Amino acid sequence: MEYVYAALLLHAAGKEINEENIKAILQAAGVEADDARVKALVAALDGVNIEEVIEKAAMPVAVAAAPAAAPAAAEEAPAAEEEEEEEEEEKEEEALAGLGALFG
Structure with missing residues (x-):
């Protein structure tokens, strides 16, 4: 769920939702990012309004x-x-x- 929250936070801040930014947010929150989940989320959100x-x-x-x-x-x-x-x-x-x- 924290991956989705990271994406929503980036969206609310007007920042690009990409792997690097999601990992940075997760790291700042003290969460160890799983590369596969981050990639899957970014791919799933590609083209989504x-x-x-x-x-x-x-x-x-x-x-x-x-x-x-x-x-x-x-x-x-x-x-x-x-x-x-x-x-x-x-x-x-x-x-x-x-x-x-x-x-x-």
Whole structure:
């Protein structure tokens, strides 16, 4: 998990996510970096829009909070709209499932 945190820290700082930078962060935190895991993480994140992934990961939380804030509006929603929302959530979960394999 510390490898992912290192990548997120680099992203938040606007720094390039590469092997050297991840190793430097891990070393500063007192973690002995595994070269294979660092290389795998950098390769997996190549071409990934981290901001977009973070937005999509946060989306189900926001959707779940909205009905709690307005229960009357949720009761009035037609069944077709609910099915569309469920399908959209399933698609988002499938997209995020691939990312979960990177951090296991």
